Amino acid sequence: MSVLLQVEDLTVNFALRTGDLTALNGVSFALNEGERLGLVGESGAGKSVAGFAIINLISKPGYIAGGRVLFQGEEISALPQEAIRRIRGNRISMVFQDPMMTLNPVLTIGTQMVETLQAHRDIGPSEAAAIAADKLRKVHIPSPEKRLRQYPHEFSGGMRQRIIIAVALLNDPQLIIADEPTTALDVTIQAEIMDLFLELCEQSRMGLMLITHDLAVVSETTEKIAVMYAGKIVEEGRTGDVVRSPRHPYTQGLIAALPQGEHRGTRLNQIPGTMPTLTRIPPGCSFHPRCPHVMAVCARREPASLPVDYPGGGQGVVACHLFDPQRHDE
Amino acid sequence: MMDHWQRFKASDLFYDFKRDKVAIVSFAVFVLLFVCAFSAPLIAPYNPYDPANIDIMSSEIPPVWMAGGMDDYILGTDAQGRDLLSTMIYGMRISIVIGLCAVLLQAVIGIVIGLIAGYYGGKLDGFFMRLADVQLSFSYLMVAIFVSAVLQAAVGVGRFAEIAVPFLIIVIGLAQWPQYARTVRASVLAEKKKEYVEAARVTGFNSHRIMWRHILPNCMSPILVLSTIQVANAVMSEAALSFLGLGMPVTRPSLGSLINAGFEYIFSGSWWITAFPGLLLVILVLAVNLLGDFLRDVLNPKLYKG
Numbered sequence: 001m002s003v004l005l006q007v008e009d010l011t012v013n014f015a016l017r018t019g020d021l022t023a024l025n026g027v028s029f030a031l032n033e034g035e036r037l038g039l040v041g042e043s044g045a046g047k048s049v050a051g052f053a054i055i056n057l058i059s060k061p062g063y064i065a066g067g068r069v070l071f072q073g074e075e076i077s078a079l080p081q082e083a084i085r086r087i088r089g090n091r092i093s094m095v096f097q098d099p100m101m102t103l104n105p106v107l108t109i110g111t112q113m114v115e116t117l118q119a120h121r122d123i124g125p126s127e128a129a130a131i132a133a134d135k136l137r138k139v140h141i142p143s144p145e146k147r148l149r150q151y152p153h154e155f156s157g158g159m160r161q162r163i164i165i166a167v168a169l170l171n172d173p174q175l176i177i178a179d180e181p182t183t184a185l186d187v188t189i190q191a192e193i194m195d196l197f198l199e200l201c202e203q204s205r206m207g208l209m210l211i212t213h214d215l216a217v218v219s220e221t222t223e224k225i226a227v228m229y230a231g232k233i234v235e236e237g238r239t240g241d242v243v244r245s246p247r248h249p250y251t252q253g254l255i256a257a258l259p260q261g262e263h264r265g266t267r268l269n270q271i272p273g274t275m276p277t278l279t280r281i282p283p284g285c286s287f288h289p290r291c292p293h294v295m296a297v298c299a300r301r302e303p304a305s306l307p308v309d310y311p312g313g314g315q316g317v318v319a320c321h322l323f324d325p326q327r328h329d330e
Numbered sequence: 331m332m333d334h335w336q337r338f339k340a341s342d343l344f345y346d347f348k349r350d351k352v353a354i355v356s357f358a359v360f361v362l363l364f365v366c367a368f369s370a371p372l373i374a375p376y377n378p379y380d381p382a383n384i385d386i387m388s389s390e391i392p393p394v395w396m397a398g399g400m401d402d403y404i405l406g407t408d409a410q411g412r413d414l415l416s417t418m419i420y421g422m423r424i425s426i427v428i429g430l431c432a433v434l435l436q437a438v439i440g441i442v443i444g445l446i447a448g449y450y451g452g453k454l455d456g457f458f459m460r461l462a463d464v465q466l467s468f469s470y471l472m473v474a475i476f477v478s479a480v481l482q483a484a485v486g487v488g489r490f491a492e493i494a495v496p497f498l499i500i501v502i503g504l505a506q507w508p509q510y511a512r513t514v515r516a517s518v519l520a521e522k523k524k525e526y527v528e529a530a531r532v533t534g535f536n537s538h539r540i541m542w543r544h545i546l547p548n549c550m551s552p553i554l555v556l557s558t559i560q561v562a563n564a565v566m567s568e569a570a571l572s573f574l575g576l577g578m579p580v581t582r583p584s585l586g587s588l589i590n591a592g593f594e595y596i597f598s599g600s601w602w603i604t605a606f607p608g609l610l611l612v613i614l615v616l617a618v619n620l621l622g623d624f625l626r627d628v629l630n631p632k633l634y635k636g
Binding site for chain 2: 089101106
């Protein structure tokens with residue numbers, strides 16, 4: 001299986017009057033062709049920034065301070081804007097959180113879809129309309145030819161999110177970055193949309209990078225999971241392994257905080273404290289003030305990313321001093 | 331075409347229009363005046379541009395219902411002996427042409443500058459907006475007086491009459507572009523933060539396309555409202571300039587220069603030369619303004635639930 005997307009040591013800073021803030025701190029992960037990766041974390045952990053950084057769309061005052069992004073072997077982080085523009089919406093598509101906002105309210109669905117096609121391919125309007133109708137059919141929108149002539153406000157929230165997915169599919173991308181695609185939808189529609197993603201990914205061997213705070217959604221949809229905390233990936237592994245036996249204390253806290261049927265009537269577990277803001281990231285491991293297993297070394301030194309084994313035999317990476325065999329030697 | 335008409339008939343705009351008597355009446359008045367003005371050669375009893383119709387012997391004839399009035403001249407004649415009704419209809423045509431063209435010029439300059447300033451922001455924005463401030467701090471009358479004085483001296487009064495129409499369009503057009511630029515910039519600033527713009531960028535559209543195809547159509551409501559007000563303003567400005575003798579010559583009078591021409595005769599009793607063109611100007615401007623009010627209420631962005 002060949003590597004579709006490889007992110008190496010990606011760092012994004014925001015230049016403010018008071019100095020640079022690091023929103024994304026040396027993030028590395030890889031995604032194989034046709035694979036689905038879930039990027040989870042609390043709000044402000046840097047998940048969305050990671051998504052935008054991959055397609056080099058960090059808006060000012062943010063900038064990519066280091067690292068590289070390889071897409072199908074090509075270093076797209078080094079491409080000029082004009083060249084990366086040809087990749088956006090073409091080979092890499094993005095789906096956003098709020099389906100009410102992402103479609104232009106004054107243009108018909110058809111106009112917007114035809115435009116997206118023509119921005120990347122040299123085709124006529126009728127051919128483009130046929131492709132658009134075909135993609136709408138793929139996301140299970142009935143009578144697509146009629147729907148193409150309608151405006152976004154004539155659709156319900158769930159339908160609009162399907163249309164946005166259809167727009168993302170237009171140029172047959174190899175990778176879809178979905179940034180909280182179901183957060184604005186109600187639970188039944190959420191399940192439908194995630195099923196649709198699964199179906200589409202399997203049909204055309206498309207890679208999916210699912211950015212979300214919802215562990216339940218990730219565990220049902222993805223094969224790999226990367227947990228982010230304060231701009232860093234703290235744990236990465238097969239979804240089943242990580243959800244069943246999390247190694248990093250933060251991931252353990254997250255999993256323990258999920259409501260479970262058998263504990264009906266008891267209080268939900270929670271991780272004490274809140275995630276630090278970017279201006280006040282603690283020294284050493286940024287999770288140490290909230291960590292139940294905190295040691296002296298945690299406040300002094302940033303943990304390196306270490307390989308770990310999961311009980312099922314799976315491999316993963318975790319950034320925590322607990323798993324450092326040399327920590328006692330100091 | 332039929333499709334568009336069907337869609338318009340089903341729109342909120344048409345629904346509100348049908349229920350607003352003021353809007354219907356002012357629209358009807360505006361259409362009537364517009365049609366009259368542009369079919370002037372067909373409906374006007376006389377051609378005021380034809381020197382054969384200038385007859386000093388028939389000057390200052392009062393309207394038909396007054397003592398001394400003649401059936402041939404329903405609203406009387408002006409100081410040159412031209413039929414006042416015909417002259418007014420031709421004059422209104424000039425007023426409307428200048429008003430519309432000047433607004434078109436304002437809109438083109440203002441929309442381009444506002445869009446660029448709002449979208450790119452930063453130094454470009456600062457430069458254009460200060461330029462707008464400077465522009466607005468000059469009275470357009472002062473600029474017009476200065477430019478027309480220079481032009482009249484340069485090309486001669488006779489030639490000036492020929493270039494008066496484009497001159498007025500340019501002066502009024504240049505004077506008011508900041509109104510458009512500010513309005514457009516304000517809406518662009520609001521629109522460019524919205525997610526559909528982000529989505530358009532993610533789709534790989536270039537800035538040019540995002541600006542013109544995605545942001546501009548979303549700014550159309552305030553532009554439409556402003557345009558109606560600006561048409562009324564431009565017609566008034568033209569009348570003001572012509573009244574001051576800087577606009578249309580008496581040989582090809584607009585409503586403003588007719589009012590001006592008649593002004594000299596008010597105290598000699600020939601009030602109609604000023605009064606009727608003045609009344610027509612008020613009706614025209616009022617109709618356009620009321621239409622603008624209606625549009626503003628219907629398209630009010632605060633009531634708009636996008």
